[in-house]
Amino acid sequence: MNAPKKHIIVISPIGDLDAEVLGRIEKEVNRIFGYETEIHPLLKNVEFALDLNRDQYHSTPILQKLAGIAPPQALKVLAIANVDLFIPILTHVYGEAQLGGQACIVSTHRLKEGLSPAGNPEGFRYRLVKEAVHELGHTFKLRHCKDPACLMHYCRTVRDVDRKSSEFCRYCMVMLGDEINRPAET
Numbered sequence: 001m002n003a004p005k006k007h008i009i010v011i012s013p014i015g016d017l018d019a020e021v022l023g024r025i026e027k028e029v030n031r032i033f034g035y036e037t038e039i040h041p042l043l044k045n046v047e048f049a050l051d052l053n054r055d056q057y058h059s060t061p062i063l064q065k066l067a068g069i070a071p072p073q074a075l076k077v078l079a080i081a082n083v084d085l086f087i088p089i090l091t092h093v094y095g096e097a098q099l100g101g102q103a104c105i106v107s108t109h110r111l112k113e114g115l116s117p118a119g120n121p122e123g124f125r126y127r128l129v130k131e132a133v134h135e136l137g138h139t140f141k142l143r144h145c146k147d148p149a150c151l152m153h154y155c156r157t158v159r160d161v162d163r164k165s166s167e168f169c170r171y172c173m174v175m176l177g178d179e180i181n182r183p184a185e186t
């Protein structure tokens, strides 16, 4: 077997991002999932995903692109964008993930609602970190959770994001542990 072991979670900023928040996301991903992280800006921009009619960016092709260019050591890729993302059935999304797959993305764009990142950087970072961990959770096969305090709870508004904790509930933790300890498919 010559294939390098996939053992890193790659964090991939797209465009300008606050270095502080990147560090925060790395720390939290490391704490919750137990994998090392590396920062690799894999995409300069996501103009290929722009929908001219909606003036928003379709997240699904971005995920496909990221999975195609992920470095060999990447178990997962978490992209962080600052543009407005959508999937066709919804007006917007905070992020999207390949369920049980390799790539996910989260956007800062809508998470600024109701607060200014300059005026309340902590509130903004807290939201972004939660939604980043939520999307990564999907790549580890976690689905939405009914518990409004659980990180895997589906949030329609930033108020929902603010309301949930920064932890998975016990049920989701067990599911995550099973998935992480599962022998790799060959």
Ligand SMILES: [Zn+2]
Pocket: 134, 135, 138, 144, 154
């Ligand atoms: Zn979700």
Ligand SMILES: [Zn+2]
Pocket: 145, 146, 147, 150, 151, 152, 153, 168, 169, 170, 171, 172, 173
């Ligand atoms: Zn849960």
